[in-house]
Amino acid sequence: MNSPKTQAEPPDKTQAELDQEVRRAIARETRRSFLLGGAAALAGIGAWEWLRHAPEIDQLKAPLRHAENWNAKLGSRLFGESAHAPTYPRSQATVLRVNNDVGLIDVAPGNWRLQVVGLDRPEQYPQFTPDVGLWDYQTGNQTGTSGISLFQGLNVMGGSSPANSGMTKTPGILLTMADILKLPHREMIVQFKCIEGWSQICQWEGARFSDFMKAYPPKRNPDGNLPKYVAMETPEGDFFSGYGMASLVHPQTLLCYRMAGVPLTPLHGAPLRLAMPLKYGYKQIKQIARITYTNHKPPDYWATQGYDWYGGL
Amino acid sequence: MLRKHSLAVRWMHWINFPILFIMIWSGLLIYWADSIPYVGHIGAVYRIGWGSHTLVRLFPPAFWKAIDGQYQLAHGLGYHFFFMWIFAVNGLIYVLYLAISGEWRSLVPNRHSFGEAWRVTLHDLHLRRGLPPRSKYNGAQRIAYTLVVLMGVGALLSGFAIYKPTSLHWLTTAMGGYQMARLVHFWLALGFVVFFIVHVLQVAIAGWNNFRSIVSGYEIAPAASSREGKP
Numbered sequence A: 001m002n003s004p005k006t007q008a009e010p011p012d013k014t015q016a017e018l019d020q021e022v023r024r025a026i027a028r029e030t031r032r033s034f035l036l037g038g039a040a041a042l043a044g045i046g047a048w049e050w051l052r053h054a055p056e057i058d059q060l061k062a063p064l065r066h067a068e069n070w071n072a073k074l075g076s077r078l079f080g081e082s083a084h085a086p087t088y089p090r091s092q093a094t095v096l097r098v099n100n101d102v103g104l105i106d107v108a109p110g111n112w113r114l115q116v117v118g119l120d121r122p123e124q125y126p127q128f129t130p131d132v133g134l135w136d137y138q139t140g141n142q143t144g145t146s147g148i149s150l151f152q153g154l155n156v157m158g159g160s161s162p163a164n165s166g167m168t169k170t171p172g173i174l175l176t177m178a179d180i181l182k183l184p185h186r187e188m189i190v191q192f193k194c195i196e197g198w199s200q201i202c203q204w205e206g207a208r209f210s211d212f213m214k215a216y217p218p219k220r221n222p223d224g225n226l227p228k229y230v231a232m233e234t235p236e237g238d239f240f241s242g243y244g245m246a247s248l249v250h251p252q253t254l255l256c257y258r259m260a261g262v263p264l265t266p267l268h269g270a271p272l273r274l275a276m277p278l279k280y281g282y283k284q285i286k287q288i289a290r291i292t293y294t295n296h297k298p299p300d301y302w303a304t305q306g307y308d309w310y311g312g313l
Numbered sequence B: 001m002l003r004k005h006s007l008a009v010r011w012m013h014w015i016n017f018p019i020l021f022i023m024i025w026s027g028l029l030i031y032w033a034d035s036i037p038y039v040g041h042i043g044a045v046y047r048i049g050w051g052s053h054t055l056v057r058l059f060p061p062a063f064w065k066a067i068d069g070q071y072q073l074a075h076g077l078g079y080h081f082f083f084m085w086i087f088a089v090n091g092l093i094y095v096l097y098l099a100i101s102g103e104w105r106s107l108v109p110n111r112h113s114f115g116e117a118w119r120v121t122l123h124d125l126h127l128r129r130g131l132p133p134r135s136k137y138n139g140a141q142r143i144a145y146t147l148v149v150l151m152g153v154g155a156l157l158s159g160f161a162i163y164k165p166t167s168l169h170w171l172t173t174a175m176g177g178y179q180m181a182r183l184v185h186f187w188l189a190l191g192f193v194v195f196f197i198v199h200v201l202q203v204a205i206a207g208w209n210n211f212r213s214i215v216s217g218y219e220i221a222p223a224a225s226s227r228e229g230k231p
Helices: A014-052 A063-079 A149-154 A177-181 A207-213 B007-032 B061-065 B071-100 B114-126 B139-161 B167-173 B178-208 B208-216
Strands: A112-116 A172-175 A186-193 A198-207 A229-233 A239-244 A256-258 A273-275 A288-292 B047-050 B053-057
Touching: A014 B208, A063 B071, A149 A229, A177 A256, A186 A273, A198 A207, A198 A273, A207 A256, A229 B047, B007 B071, B007 B178, B007 B208, B071 B139, B139 B167, B139 B178, B178 B208
Parallel strands: A112 A288
Antiparallel strands: A112 A172, A186 A198, A198 A256, A229 A239, A229 A288, A256 A273, B047 B053
């Protein structure tokens, strides 16, 4: 580098002639480079304009959506959803901020049921019912019914899970909190992270999802594998979230009924919610009313609002 | 006529320029969501202060309105996690290129660089006459250009610490925790902005011959002394 460009310099050339030659040479190089650079800049601007005007998938530009899905695939392949989040002493735990209440309703105590769909031979359970969708979540302060619209969210959002088509019956079981409390009790103190950027250390108590699945195993696929996904939704289906199976069987994924040493409050998702340090808060669904094992990628409320479906940390 | 910048360096430089801007812009859209005092978001990341004293809070609401940066979190994340690949790959290739080609020798500061940088700074502030003799880059340039590469490494590491704080919790912990990683990431981005401003000013002052060299690769220098004696 820094070596002078060797030019043919016959000894009979004057200094002025040599200068002239160099000026011509650099003008040629400069012209060439600026033309090429200009074309590259135009191509770049064109690509940017194309991206800015690309069609959207669930409120996100299609190329960005594809990139997020690709990132999710890469992330889960690379890390295998197996890392354990650091845990903290109880003295550092705080009371979680309430950030939104999408889908939460005022369920009357004792009226809450957890619908579980996609089980292996659901008839074997005493809690079996031929159509879990008929369960009527009565609100705490009035006598009206609210169960009719249970599937509304999934249908409006174009849910692809066959269990959610409103016309057919959805056989499954209806669990009570007593059933959940029979599962081994676990506690974890982990950092909760919101996609907005804030984070808090929280103490959670509940049952591991993997223990829940051991007690109520899904119908396996013909090849013997577990269903690929799990869908969850709130009582009226206004909030819904989907998960790859691997992230749910992680030992730090809990079906929670207590937070910060007290039973969950309604705004934190009483009586049952998800807590999982493997995902952002927007995937930690509150007031779970239905759990569906499925092979179809379930719709996700925040993914329909432009966020990443995966949300993995 | 001197060959100053290789073709590879020129391409990487000009690819990096718009990508860095997209990363900073989309990063701002993300940081906005943690900076809305009226919904309880204190935005601890971009405040200058100590303890509970805040000296300066960056970005008043008018700033966010001006850049149309409000309620764009999902889009900001989408752009950030798309262009991060171009930014990272371009940066990695640049570092590999410097290492393999040997060009790092003209970039990394040597034992003369710090004294030289001081004299250059005095000269640029019009406190001293005459620039010290230099090779491709002077001492101040060596320090600045190496520093900005290190800042890129820091942005990449803190970015991963924020992106995968559970899967890469060892990295997040090494960065001082999740919020510290966010703080580092943000202030590095501001550092890039400062670098950009100084860089552009210096390029403007240095003039056309210098600017041309990052596009065409060549600059004109006075003829070497061996040629001066020619008739």
